[in-house]
Amino acid sequence: MVILDKLPADANQLDNKEIIPTFNYGNKKYIGENLSFEELKKLHEEARKSYERISKPRKKITIKQALSLVNCEKRSRPDDFEKRLSDKELLKCKFAVPLNWVELLKKSNGGYLNSDCLLIPLNGVEEFTTEKQREGKGFYEEYPENRISVAKMADGDWYDLVIEGDCNIDCHVAQVTYEGGSILREWDSIATFIYDMILANE
Numbered sequence: 001m002v003i004l005d006k007l008p009a010d011a012n013q014l015d016n017k018e019i020i021p022t023f024n025y026g027n028k029k030y031i032g033e034n035l036s037f038e039e040l041k042k043l044h045e046e047a048r049k050s051y052e053r054i055s056k057p058r059k060k061i062t063i064k065q066a067l068s069l070v071n072c073e074k075r076s077r078p079d080d081f082e083k084r085l086s087d088k089e090l091l092k093c094k095f096a097v098p099l100n101w102v103e104l105l106k107k108s109n110g111g112y113l114n115s116d117c118l119l120i121p122l123n124g125v126e127e128f129t130t131e132k133q134r135e136g137k138g139f140y141e142e143y144p145e146n147r148i149s150v151a152k153m154a155d156g157d158w159y160d161l162v163i164e165g166d167c168n169i170d171c172h173v174a175q176v177t178y179e180g181g182s183i184l185r186e187w188d189s190i191a192t193f194i195y196d197m198i199l200a201n202e
Helices: 037-053 063-076 087-092 099-105 122-139 190-199
Strands: 111-114 117-119 147-153 158-162 172-176 183-187
Touching: 063 099, 063 190, 087 122, 099 190, 111 190, 122 147, 122 158, 172 190, 183 190
Parallel strands: none
Antiparallel strands: 111 117, 117 147, 147 158, 158 172, 172 183
């Protein structure tokens, strides 16, 4: 090991000689000098609240990621899930269901996504949808008919696939309240719905 007490001939002495670098990112803000810890803490808290008020884009969840979560849940709590949807059962279906929902049922044709969300097996979806349409129209005559009811909660609420436009692959999912038939919550994709339901179990 060599200890040097002075710089080699070809080295540059940079200490105290370099200018302050140009500020290129974010919003530069002068906060003063010799601030106390409490003053800095207050500034930090104000900045944090300001940041949290800004809406941020949600991470896009793919159906592949959502189904991977379903597989993990099946391994950790197998009793909550049912057998996968077979091709024979799918062929018997008399109405169109978005492909991403079919892919979910191919993992578990029924069972619980979480402790409070029970999936309806495909052969029971038509009857369940008819029942919820009748219930919805009991609340108001103009209750939308572009719904396929696919899951339910213990408290009576249910979940609908909202069929609008091209929904061969994916669609919005809505949670409908049993008290009035209005939408309590909505997801922009089947994958996001699956993801949120499973995370609710943690």
